[in-house]
Amino acid sequence: MTETIQCWKRYRVTHNTEYCYAYSVSNARDRADLIPSNRKDQRIHSAALTINQPLAESAEGIDFFGNAYRDFAINAQHRLLDVQALMDVSVRAPFWPSDSIVWNGISLARRTFDPADQEGTAFALACASYLVDSPMIPSLPEAKAWALAHLGVGKPLHQQLLAMTRAMCEEFVFDPDATSVGTPLAEVFLHKRGVCQDFAQLMIAALRSVGIPARYMSGYIVTLATGRDYADVIPLRGVVVGGGEHSLEVSVTMIPENELGAKLGQRDFKHGKPIDTANQ
Numbered sequence: 001m002t003e004t005i006q007c008w009k010r011y012r013v014t015h016n017t018e019y020c021y022a023y024s025v026s027n028a029r030d031r032a033d034l035i036p037s038n039r040k041d042q043r044i045h046s047a048a049l050t051i052n053q054p055l056a057e058s059a060e061g062i063d064f065f066g067n068a069y070r071d072f073a074i075n076a077q078h079r080l081l082d083v084q085a086l087m088d089v090s091v092r093a094p095f096w097p098s099d100s101i102v103w104n105g106i107s108l109a110r111r112t113f114d115p116a117d118q119e120g121t122a123f124a125l126a127c128a129s130y131l132v133d134s135p136m137i138p139s140l141p142e143a144k145a146w147a148l149a150h151l152g153v154g155k156p157l158h159q160q161l162l163a164m165t166r167a168m169c170e171e172f173v174f175d176p177d178a179t180s181v182g183t184p185l186a187e188v189f190l191h192k193r194g195v196c197q198d199f200a201q202l203m204i205a206a207l208r209s210v211g212i213p214a215r216y217m218s219g220y221i222v223t224l225a226t227g228r229d230y231a232d233v234i235p236l237r238g239v240v241v242g243g244g245e246h247s248l249e250v251s252v253t254m255i256p257e258n259e260l261g262a263k264l265g266q267r268d269f270k271h272g273k274p275i276d277t278a279n280q
Contacts, residue, residue: 006092008043010257013089013222017236017250019081021243028074030238033218033225034085035068041095042223045088052082065129065215065232067225079243083236089222100157107131107211108157127213130204134228137205137216142189144209151210164206168199181230197230204229220252 015034035047049070057073074081101108109127114120133139150167151160171192178193185205188198200216207214218224218233225233235250 006041006095008090008092010045010088010090011221012255012257012260013085013087013220014253015085015087015235015250016252017081017083017248019246019248021079021081021240021246023242023244024077024079025074025081025240025243026077027241028078028081028238030072030074030081030083030236032070032072032083032085032236033067033233034083034235035070036087036089036219036222036224037066037068039223041092043090045090047085047087047089050084050086052080053078063232065225065227067227067233087222091221097156097158100159102154103151103157103160103210103212104153105210109211109213129228130213130215131208131211133208135231136229137185137201137208139209140186140189140205141209142186143202143206146189147206147210157212161207164203168203172199172202201229220254222254 032049034049036042036044038044051072051074053074054076055072056075057071059071061069061071063069109124109131146167147164150164152163155163173193174195175193176195178191179188179195179198181197183194183198185198185201188194188202194202204214204216215226216229216233217226218230218235224235227233
């Protein structure tokens with residue numbers, strides 16, 4: 001099989017998250033999953049995170065799923081938290097296969113491990129987390145029935161998956177007012193309305209139900225993080241003491257390289273200085 005040469009395109013991406021609180025927050029602890037990693041179809045030239053408040057603690061690491069994260073704590077009183085990620089990245093369209101195995105109703109990954117088969121065991125372990133229920137993606141009998149109705153038999157898997165994607169596009173309606181982050185997946189399936197997160201998680205539920213491992217990917221045209229579902233890859237999460245009611249604003253700007261009026265990688269954050277810069 002010959003792989004078609006895909007062109008790389010370079011972008012500057014700015015992801016800004018702003019929390020505005022009714023009252024002062026005295027303490028806050030947060031985790032940001034906002035720094036992408038190099039992948040087969042993604043190259044990170046630089047990535048930096050900036051926060052508009054002084055940090056009492058700051059640490060970075062890699063989670064169970066291989067995602068880079070930044071933990072930080074703020075002990076100074078504040079009513080505005082502004083977290084901005086700036087990325088300089090190159091991406092290319094993932095290769096779409098011309099052939100693949102045929103799914104015929106049998107799980108694609110084993111649930112048991114044979115120590116003598118190291119390659120098979122490694123694959124099974126890699127798939128294990130993406131075959132079972134997760135916090136936001138429970139088993140849904142109706143999702144399994146839907147998957148079986150659209151997968152068909154005797155066709156390469158990539159064609160079967162494309163058929164499911166087309167069916168979801170035809171049968172479900174994009175409606176930003178129909179759901180919230182915590183809307184149960186069964187409700188999404190019942191009303192056939194929702195947003196990208198809902199449809200991605202519903203597709204994952206359908207695939208897992210028939211033994212096809214599937215994971216959740218967070219990002220734009222750039223992959224930020226992967227996990228079992230949205231709960232594993234929330235861009236910014238945390239706990240605060242005080243604050244009362246709050247408003248949240250999130251914005252993402254992607255500028256192609258040929259449209260930039262300034263050199264890629266220059267620092268033009270709104271607040272403070274970057275707390276880390278990862279050059280790869």
